[in-house]
Amino acid sequence: MTMDHPTFRGLDHVALLVPNTEEALEVWRDRVGLKVLSSEVVNNGAVRLTHLDLGNTHLQLVEPLQAGHPLHRWLEQHGPGLHHLCFKVDDVQQAFVDLPGQGLPTAPAPHQGTQGKRALFLSAAPTQGIQLEVTGS
């Protein structure tokens, strides 16, 4: 169940960007029947992150909370939608050092993820515009 890869260890979560967590939970918790594992506001009130159980991985709902947050522009363009894939790594700081040498440049610094874990966005240009993230396992 683990990946044969120098850095990535598996899919931590697949993220949906949503304009409103409560409305999204009426779909993903109440209609689809997924169990809520956690829901928290992180990054000084910037976003609400809610994790739902898919058994072998998580579905993450991402709701931007602050006016002017760049994710609002994405929502205006796309509506609710699949936003990024997040891979598990052993150590986010080590991934920050190693990934550029593997042809995967990253954001300038890690950020706060879920449940106190660190996370790091990768540049989307080298991956066909698909946004990748890594987080601690």
Next chain:
Amino acid sequence: MTMDHPTFRGLDHVALLVPNTEEALEVWRDRVGLKVLSSEVVNNGAVRLTHLDLGNTHLQLVEPLQAGHPLHRWLEQHGPGLHHLCFKVDDVQQAFVDLPGQGLPTAPAPHQGTQGKRALFLSAAPTQGIQLEVTGS
């Protein structure tokens, strides 16, 4: 590692729609470093489905092959991108019977999935426009 759900058993794969499998493999196999598990043309030449190993689940590359395939329109609008989530189920035919009663209407019939498995698309309207699929485990 299994879901507490009457029908869904976990995430079988997350799918990327791509215009060209070989170009996509230069990214996902050669740059990101994912292992290719299978690649096959299904549905009478309609699409190429390629699975890559994420350890606890798969990444599926979907390339429409036939001119006029409806997925070409999606690619024209979005470019390469995250297209759907596919949940494992014990029995696709049973899911076809059960899911509408769970508030999740489906396509009119199952279709051919990967590696000889059956699969079934759900209607996207009840899930915030996010396309779900189910397939045999």
